[in-house]
Amino acid sequence: MRTRTLSAVVAGSATAALLLTGVGTAAAAPAKSDKHSKAAAPAAAPAGATWDGYIYLYYSTAANSAWSRFYYAVPDFAGYTFTNGVDGLGQRVKNNVNRAWNNDGYNAANIWYNENYQGAVDTFYPGEARQLKVGVRNDNASLNWTYVG
Template sequence: MNRTLKLAAAALGAALLVPALATTAQADTSDCPEGAFCLFYNSNQQGSHMVVPTSIPDLAGYTFTSPGNGRGQHVKNNAASVVSNTCVTVWVHYNSNYSGPSDMFNFRNAENLVNTYNENASVKFAHDC
């Protein structure tokens, strides 16, 4: 095979690999259903998650339920990242009853927690969609 054909084959292989990698990265956030807000056990939307249906003044008693690292662990003070697929602003608070430092998320956010990383006790939705 001449050098030009080898280079073309390598370029084609790389071009086919890029979409496959992009699909894998997108799969992590698609675990959170449309219209939902999800707390993840690990950073970067990895591990088990819990779908938060509405404001929760105290996360005690809730557990991560989906397959993955952290499944069955308590959510309170264990969440590291979120996906916000809900149409409202959502705050994750350090303390119960929506107090203390917080992280705010708008529609279509997928981020790690900063002020409440593994120190989260309540979730407040701005209002219903």
């Protein structure tokens, strides 16, 4: 199991919501960075778009949902907020994630119910975009990664 350490967050968009709702194709996202940044939202892109290594966490299913992106493991989402988008902008990430999109080509993203990777978990494999499962949806506290190749 490969885990990443805590780092940068966040970005958001309406076009990314198309991907999350199953409409459209692959999506390209902003370039990787270890700093907090407001980046352009992931936009619909032609097939073969590049992986950026982030998981995108969305506040709601709305097309203008606020979102944040994470590259490293996060033992506790306390202190993180949705910094891009409209619906949910400024809300806490902890216990407020409705949907996610894993744009990492090698690692599964594990979203946990409790802090420090405990309790119920919902795993997002590379390229997977959907609503979180009941039990973790809007009850999320931490994130880690598992290498799947």
